Amino acid sequence: MPGFLKRDPLDFLFSLITAVASLSVIVLIGGILYVLVSESSLSIKKFGILQFILSTEWDPVREVFGAASTLFGTLVTTVLSLLFAVPVAVGIAIFITEIAPNPLKGPIGTAVELLAAIPSIIYGMWGLFTLAPIMANYIEPALQSTVGRMPIVGRLFEGTPMGIDLLTASVILSIMIIPFTASIARDAFNLTPSIVKESAYAVGATKWEVIKDVVLPYSKLGVFGGVVLSLGRALGETMAVAFVLGNKHQITGSLLDAAATITVSLANEFTEADSDIYLSSLYYLALILFLLSFVTLAISKLFLLKAERRYSR
Amino acid sequence: MRIYRRRKMENLFALVLSTIAAFIGLFWLIFILADVLVHGLKGLNLSLFLQDPAPPGIEGGGLRNAFVGQLLITFFATLMGVPLGVLGGTFLAEYARGRKFARVISILSDIMVSVPSIVIGTFIYALLVKPVGHFNGWAGAVALAIIMIPVVLRTTEDMLSLVPWTLREAAFALGAPYYKVIIQVVYRGAATGILTGVLLSIARVAGETAPLLFTSFNNSFFSINMNEPMASLTVTIFQYAMGPYESWHVQAWAASLVITLFILFITILGRVLIRWRYGKR
Numbered sequence: 001m002p003g004f005l006k007r008d009p010l011d012f013l014f015s016l017i018t019a020v021a022s023l024s025v026i027v028l029i030g031g032i033l034y035v036l037v038s039e040s041s042l043s044i045k046k047f048g049i050l051q052f053i054l055s056t057e058w059d060p061v062r063e064v065f066g067a068a069s070t071l072f073g074t075l076v077t078t079v080l081s082l083l084f085a086v087p088v089a090v091g092i093a094i095f096i097t098e099i100a101p102n103p104l105k106g107p108i109g110t111a112v113e114l115l116a117a118i119p120s121i122i123y124g125m126w127g128l129f130t131l132a133p134i135m136a137n138y139i140e141p142a143l144q145s146t147v148g149r150m151p152i153v154g155r156l157f158e159g160t161p162m163g164i165d166l167l168t169a170s171v172i173l174s175i176m177i178i179p180f181t182a183s184i185a186r187d188a189f190n191l192t193p194s195i196v197k198e199s200a201y202a203v204g205a206t207k208w209e210v211i212k213d214v215v216l217p218y219s220k221l222g223v224f225g226g227v228v229l230s231l232g233r234a235l236g237e238t239m240a241v242a243f244v245l246g247n248k249h250q251i252t253g254s255l256l257d258a259a260a261t262i263t264v265s266l267a268n269e270f271t272e273a274d275s276d277i278y279l280s281s282l283y284y285l286a287l288i289l290f291l292l293s294f295v296t297l298a299i300s301k302l303f304l305l306k307a308e309r310r311y312s313r
Numbered sequence: 314m315r316i317y318r319r320r321k322m323e324n325l326f327a328l329v330l331s332t333i334a335a336f337i338g339l340f341w342l343i344f345i346l347a348d349v350l351v352h353g354l355k356g357l358n359l360s361l362f363l364q365d366p367a368p369p370g371i372e373g374g375g376l377r378n379a380f381v382g383q384l385l386i387t388f389f390a391t392l393m394g395v396p397l398g399v400l401g402g403t404f405l406a407e408y409a410r411g412r413k414f415a416r417v418i419s420i421l422s423d424i425m426v427s428v429p430s431i432v433i434g435t436f437i438y439a440l441l442v443k444p445v446g447h448f449n450g451w452a453g454a455v456a457l458a459i460i461m462i463p464v465v466l467r468t469t470e471d472m473l474s475l476v477p478w479t480l481r482e483a484a485f486a487l488g489a490p491y492y493k494v495i496i497q498v499v500y501r502g503a504a505t506g507i508l509t510g511v512l513l514s515i516a517r518v519a520g521e522t523a524p525l526l527f528t529s530f531n532n533s534f535f536s537i538n539m540n541e542p543m544a545s546l547t548v549t550i551f552q553y554a555m556g557p558y559e560s561w562h563v564q565a566w567a568a569s570l571v572i573t574l575f576i577l578f579i580t581i582l583g584r585v586l587i588r589w590r591y592g593k594r
Contacts (some may be wrong), residue, residue, distance in 0.1 A: 010490065010492055121520065
């Protein structure tokens, strides 16, 4: 720190301006929290906290609102999409770092990251016009006639396959979060010192054994951080799922049913909310979403920082 | 010998599986891009850019209003978000370098980058739409600016940190005050990096839909008045794709193609710039 420099008044002014600009991040986070709380206060007062979260009712006509059905949709799509995405993403990271020949590493890595640059509305539209019909006509009937026949798991695939359902939404969401997870996992894998890998090769380990017993244990914090980051992203994704989820407030046992997530109900109902308590309840949902994703992202940041600190030693 | 063979088989199996995973990733990319290209090309013509929308259900017309609206909103968002982000990043990398305060802000910005954009839409609705009484273009621009700030701030911080400290010391030695050192030496050294950050943040907000739904909303007429509801490509795509008319769907695909190409172009440009300036990462 050049504190030894004599302060020029202009320098002081410039440092002040930059300081104020950097504070804008804190002001924004604080402002968002404050506005969400004050806008939802009406609903918080009327429905309470635990009662709102546990109530499955969402009835704009009778003006009774609860968050359970949207929370259900949010959690199911998020968890399912992670289940689909994480194995593929880790596979991609392994392929890029350990398997691909050197000239291919860059292009494939870039191509996968371009997936992250495609706007979510494109995913949503592609999901509605292309993926949903494929799901409804081929994949979902196929699932029903195979897994759907099994005693307990079969319940997950009941109903008429329409393509507008939890399963399709989760598939699209998983395609969206694959690149995030993959690029963080790749960076984490790359941090494994090659000397450690080479010594494992020297005692005769196969490539897979090096990956499984050296690289993965070494990078697990980073990979885990990447998975949690994708979780945070998936929680708040709106447009990709808005097209294919149907915005139906219900808790359903079947993955082939329409549902609603917090983001989808906000996107569909926010501009139509005609009463104060309706709007306030939607703000309440936004507040819950903000807190959920903030905490998730903070946790992921914590893991990534921890991983970084460990390797830089 | 049996163990040896089993280990080799296991190895082969695992490697084949991860290769398949990589190709699944590539498969989706090609599938989505090809699909947007095929459908989009059908609707791509000059009148898409030069004409305003026809009344619902009637063939023809274009999306001139949405293109202009999108440009205006993104332009003003950049005008607000970039200076704040660059200046904020400057404070973290220069005046507050190494302090706890800088660490906290930089972690919070990393979190802000991934905060659901629809929440920012609701936030701006309460601040700039509800008090005014109607949707307006400014609200959309501010919402996008808020999304840009943490992105620009973090890249600026990283890029300024890459400028060697000795360069600053050389300038200090000539008696230059810190602000002059920053503006004339550090910014110059990091210019390409900062520009890349700005480009990537534009690519990031150009495809945002959720924060515009409750702020600038939509407008089926041509308007350059930022105080009125303003059309944007993304919201138009959402509305048209959900709508019942086939001609709407065609136009939505064409708009998707334009916006995807624009964003991919900027993203790739940013990567090329970084590679050119800093060599292979």
